[in-house]
Amino acid sequence: MRTGIATLSVRGRLLDKLPAIAAAGFDGIEVFDNDLVACPAPPREVAARCADLGLAVDLFQPVRDAAGVAPEEFGRTLHRVRAKLAVAAELGAPVVLACSHVGDASVDDPDLLAEQLHALGEAASEHGITLAYEALAWGRHVHRVGQAWEAVQRAGHPAVTLAVDTFHMLARGDDGRALAGVPGDRIGFVQVADGPLLRMDLLEWSRHFRCFPGQGVLDVAGVVAASLEAGYRGPVSLEVFSDVVREADPFLTARDGYRSLVFLEDQLASRLRDPAAAAVTAQPPAPTRTDLAFVELANPDGSPEPAALLESLGFVRSGEHRSKPVSMWRNGDACVVLNDTRGGSRWHALGVVTPEVATVAARAKALLWPAVDRTRGAGEARLPGITSPSGVHVFVSAAAGAEDDWRGDFVPAADVPHAGWSGLDHVGIAVPAERLNEEVGFLRTVFDLQPAPVEEFWEPQGRLRSRALRPAHGDTRLVINVEDVRSRQPREGITQVAFGCEDLLAQVRLLRGRGVRLMAVPDNYYVDLAARFDLPEETVAELREHGVLYDRAGDGELLHVYTDVLATGFYVELLERRGGYDGYGSANTHVRLAAQPASS
Amino acid sequence: MRTGIATLSVRGRLLDKLPAIAAAGFDGIEVFDNDLVACPAPPREVAARCADLGLAVDLFQPVRDAAGVAPEEFGRTLHRVRAKLAVAAELGAPVVLACSHVGDASVDDPDLLAEQLHALGEAASEHGITLAYEALAWGRHVHRVGQAWEAVQRAGHPAVTLAVDTFHMLARGDDGRALAGVPGDRIGFVQVADGPLLRMDLLEWSRHFRCFPGQGVLDVAGVVAASLEAGYRGPVSLEVFSDVVREADPFLTARDGYRSLVFLEDQLASRLRDPAAAAVTAQPPAPTRTDLAFVELANPDGSPEPAALLESLGFVRSGEHRSKPVSMWRNGDACVVLNDTRGGSRWHALGVVTPEVATVAARAKALLWPAVDRTRGAGEARLPGITSPSGVHVFVSAAAGAEDDWRGDFVPAADVPHAGWSGLDHVGIAVPAERLNEEVGFLRTVFDLQPAPVEEFWEPQGRLRSRALRPAHGDTRLVINVEDVRSRQPREGITQVAFGCEDLLAQVRLLRGRGVRLMAVPDNYYVDLAARFDLPEETVAELREHGVLYDRAGDGELLHVYTDVLATGFYVELLERRGGYDGYGSANTHVRLAAQPASS
Known part of the structure; x- marks a missing residue:
């Protein structure tokens, strides 16, 4: 697939963008008119720079308000388009994008539109250039792809083709089916962009919140698949602008963009009848299931605090790594790895279990995610690590007893009594606001985790936005958090580690008995709880006595407690899910944010 | 007017908010339920703290989804509301806010709604509390104030009253007229908030972009005036939440909020038939006209650069201040003041002329804007200065020849030949994003400047948002800019000084003759210009030869040039307006942003 x-x-x-785009591996570019107008180099020199970098100029864009104007105005329009066609010719661009008219001067007359498009096509063909006519989602009269295709057919000129734009189509509620009956050689260009789910004006949404395929919620692959099935073989080109992209490093943006097309191609491979015919290549598949295995505590200074902390939480040092200063700690079925490597990474890491260790590592590599640099002793598990955009290392292990089971690398050190903890329930990762799309994209494209909608909370010093992710199969639950706080540096990396248990009240008594300080819950909370739920008085009294938070959804109930933020930089949550409760107790988040001292 | x-x-x-609110001067507060639930102090202690600080608890809010539920659900609702009423009683709140139902469980049955409101009113009256029923703009069945009033009347209980909320009413397109026929003693509470003009989902708009009265575009005063005319005498209380407020210093927010109510009261004074009856006090009026007079260059290090710069631009040192190391410079009718006071302010300042110097100073003081601390020699002009939220000093002078004319403070030093510069055209001020509302509010409330909509530009390193302001009378044009750029520190204060002239091409020749470097305009710009406008070839050639930017709107034309960003921290624009051109050449802004080296 040709990428742009x-x-x-x-x-x-x-001129500064071109090297970034070339370095990422793209085949070609669309030159945006405003970029060129403000550029000191003439078009021929821009074309030469592109050629030197191995980039084709695939499109010049856009000619705005291209057709559908009053006849007496069309002379001006033609003058304008001719001037831009001459520029396109100097750039060596074979296609010029013409957008549907957005102004009040637009005339709603299909015959007039067709006639004018024909004339523009004639002017384009003088330069050997093709026009691709695009329905902008906020076009005055032409705003759906079906209308644009109708206009292209009526224009009846070989140099007038249809531009397919996933964002404009999907924003208007169209999908790939809207391209039924459009021959591939009548599609002049395909532009791709994704978008998050937002309820706002289309133009604002488009300008500020577009994102790369795989980062949003739109079925980009469906539209591109329809174009390719129709026989389109031209570039599939990213047209993504957003507040994030406007401010990010251009080399990072270009790499993210290129990666999104690799992912798109992978999605297309499973949707096309004949991927090879469209030169579409599949990547190694995402894992069939992903379970949480362990959290690794970084302790590069060799501080005694993490071990003491784990002991106070009831963890037992249950194994020693065969070749590294790394120990395994367990509390029932819950596992924590303590990495005492001096001078090692300061970032806590995460371990997951999948049946396809090697494939996942290959997939991550194909998607250009950096592997963690690590040494591996003879006979030890492969345990490949991938670095997430925010810097968290994710290690991939095979299931218990398999060759690549991480537990095999540890020599058992102590018996672990069954203690009522049932494993890692979820892990919270804090990322900077501008990395949210990327982090979600990473988890989605490598592990096929599905993101839930963004939830937003007000905290005493600002705002917290959360997005939970889960796989179709497996117990992995991750929560990506963005802290919008001006008064202090936002935290990064693993900031929350939540364990499940079978009897929370009993565990709370054990923890308090070992001197663990749990987050104090205000009395007012229990007054509110009694108002919101018809709980027996003695239940409320018991929750209050233990300082336990409570939530209910349907028949499911959640009981949970938090520690303060610990010396390790994260806080521990212990929770008990009853009756299939499936959420995260977000009704109580505002209480945690106000009560947890270290969050201020 | 009672403020809250x-x-x-x-x-x-x-507990940390209360001192900030009290310090700003408010009479009372609305206690937000979530704030209380997360608070370690019980309600009675919160009430005692408020009393110590001289704050009344005027309202407890909100009871959500209060009425309009299925009959079998109402027992639960009543249980919930009773619990909240008990809390309100402990807080000493005389009114509880009940919001219209937003959920799918809401039942569209006016009789049922009235019956349930009646029952809730009966429960409230047991505590001597009044319910104020509010139509949320996104309520499921009740979302307009007229519907809420209908429900209150049908409920027929003295403890069930109407809550008036300017934001919800105005967001739905209602204004003060929607309160016609509502007796003042049936209005239980008035909440005020303003909002900018945004096209987005109402709930998102409300959560993230509310602002204080005077900062947005809504006719808040009209709704409050209608309430007061109806006889309402209770608190007028701010309910403003936004991303800005969530992150700003609480003392600043409270002061901004209080100021907005002083301004609201001032607006009300001119709209009410009998302001005294509603205890509404007018402030000294805004000026009848405001003209731009001068820019003052701060030169606290005594650098020779600013003087050399002014000379190169054709300015002549035309006067010396009678008592300070300050000189006046002129080029035709354009004035610049050079302040060489060692160790003085680093901020450039602005001088404006109004007929009402003392009144404007008194108005600024009444609105709590800080005065500039300055010394004044015997017989010198009053020239009061006011500090804007972003730190720019605005000095207020009388017109030429009047007692408080700033020019009277200077001893003429040289004759100024007529040089074709016609004065200050506009001044650009850069402010941090979170100060935009405040800076606009300052110029609007003190000088009655009217803001235009926000314009947005993409610059190579980020985004630029601009908002122009002008008075109803007078030549003042200010442009407030917000730079959203992550790669460098955003600039602050006066960053652009634009002068007008009669013959730009002649002036450009003069400037170049004096060795002034003007911003280089790319050749591609003129190719685009020829495409966009039907300009004679020789006109385009002349513009290109002089490196002049061009714009047209209707019959008006603009010709303009920019210097690079100067050692003074700003750049100078020179422009010629023809045929009534009234804009700022914003079609060319993207070229400036890309071409001006120091902007990167």
Whole structure:
């Protein structure tokens, strides 16, 4: 599949963007008119720079308000388009994007539109250029792809083709089916962008919140698949602009963009009848299931605190790594790894279990995610690590007893009594606001985790936005958090580790008996609880006595407690799910945010 | 007028907010339920703290989804409301806010709604409390104030009253007229908030973009005036939450909020038939006209650069201040003041002329804006200065020849030949994103400047948002800019000084002759210009030769040039307006942003 990106998808001046785009591996670019107008180099020189970098100029864009104007105005329009066609010719762009008219001067007359498109096509063909006509979602009269295709057919000129844009189509509620009956050789260009689910004006949404395929919620692959099935073989080109992209490093943006097309191609491979015919290559598949295995505590200074902390939480040092200063700790079925490697990483890490260790590592590599640099002793588990965009290392292990089971690397040190903890329930990872899309994209594209909608909380010093992710199969639950706080540095990496248990009240008594300080819950909370739920008085009294938070959804109930933020930089949550409760107790988040001293 | 503010309008924990609110001068507060639930102090202690600080608890809010539920559910609702009424009683709140139902469980049955409201009113009256029923703009069945009033009347209980909320009413398109026929003693509470003009989902708009009265575009005063005319005499209370407020210093937020109520009261004074009856006090009026007079260059290090710069731009040192190391410079009718006071302010300042110097100073003081601390020699102009939220000093002078004319403070030093510069055209001020509302509010409330909509530009390293302001009378044009750029520290203060002239091409020749470097305009720009406008070839050639930017709107034309960013921290624009051109050449802004080296 031929890959491209619009220059306005990358920050900077035109001539500075080109090396970033080339370095990422794209085949070609769309030159955005405003970028060129503000560029000191004439079009021929821009074309030469592109050629030197191995980039084709696939499109020049856009000609705005291209057709559908009053006849007496069309002379001006033609003058304008001719001037832009001459520029496109100097750039060596074979296609010029013409957008549907967005102004009040637009005339609602299909015959007039067709006639004018024909004339524009004639002007384009003089340069050997093709026009691709695009329905902008906020076009005045033409705003759906079906209308644009109708206009292209009526224009009846070989140099007038249809532009397919996933964002404009999907934003208007169309999908790949809207391209039924459009021959592939009548599609002049395909532009791709994704978007999150937001309820706002289409233009605002488009300008500020587009994202790369795989980061949003739109079925980008469906539209591209329809284009390829129809026989389209031209570039699939990213046109993504957003507040994030405007401010991010251009080399990072270009790499993210390229990665999103690799992912798109992988999705297409399973949707196309004949992927090879469209030169679409599949990547190694995502795991069939993903379970949480362990959290690894980084202790590069060799501090005694983490071990003491684990002991106070009831963890027993249950194994020693065969070749490294790394120990395994267990409390029932809950596992924590303590990494005492001096001078090692300061980032806590995460271990997951999948049946397809090698495949997942290969998939991550194909998607350009950096592998963790680690040494592996003879006979030890493969345990490949991948670095997430926010810097968290995710290690991939096989299941218990398999060759690549991480537990095999540890020499048992002590028996672990059954203690009522049932394993890692979920892990919270804090990322900077501008990395949210990327982090979600990582978990989604490598592990096929599905993100839930963004939840938002107000905390005393700002705002917290959370997005939970889970796989179709497996017990992995991750929560990505963005802290919008001006008064202090936002935290990064693993900030929350939640364990499940069978009898929370009993565990709370054990923890308090070992001197663990749990987050104090205000008395007012229990007054509110009694108002919100018809709980027996003695139940409320018991929750209050133990300082336990409570939530209910349907028949499910959640009981949970938090520690304060610990010396390790995260806090521990202990929770008991009853009757299939499936959430995270977010009704209580505002209480935690106000009560947890270290969060201020 | 009794003033109040909701605790959720201020950042922090409940007990930390109270001192900030009290310090700003408010009479009372609305206690937000979530703030209380997360607070370690029981309600009676919160009430005692408020009493110590001289704050009344005027409202407890909100009871959500209060009425309009299925009959079999109402027992639960009543249980919940009773519990909250008990809390309100402990807080000493005379009114509890009950919001219209937003959920799918809401039943569309006016009789049922009235019956349930009646029952809730009966429960409230047992505590001597009044319910104020509010139509949330996104209520499921009740979302307009007229519907809420209908429900209150049908409920027919003295303890069930109407809550008036300016934001919810105005967001739905209602204004003060919607309160026609509502007796003042049936209005239980009035909440006020403003909002900018945004096209987005109402709930998102409300959560993230509310602002204080005077900062947005809603006719808040009209709704409050209608309430007061009806006889309402209770608190007028701010309920403003936004991303800005969530992150700002609570003392600043509370002061901004209180100021907005002083401004609201001033607006009300001119709208009410009998302001005294409603205890509404007018402030000294805004000026009848405001003209731009001068820019003052701060030169606290005594650098020779600013003087050399002014000379190169054609300015002549035309006067010396009678008592300070300050000189006046002129180029035709354009004035610049150079302040060489060692160790003085590093901020450039602005001088404006109004007919009402003393009144404007008194108005600024009444609105709590800080005065500039300055010394004044005997016989010198009053020239009061006011500090804007972003730190720019605005000095207020009388017109030429009047007693408080700033020019009277200077001894003429040289004759100024007429040089074709016609004065200050506009001044650009950069402010941090979180100060935009405040800076606009300052210029609007003190000088009655009217803000235009926000314009947005993409620059190579991020985004630029601009908002122009002008008075109804006078030549003042200010442009407030917000730079959203992650790669460098955003600039602050006066960053652009634009002068007008009569013959730009002649002036450009003069400037170049004096060695002034003007911003280089790319050749591609003129190719685009020829495409966009039907300009004669020789006109385009002349513009290109002089490196002049061009814009057209209707019959008006703009010609303009920029210097690079100068040692003074700003750049100079020179422009010629023809045929009534009234804008700022924003079609060319993207070229400036890409071409001006120091902006990167």
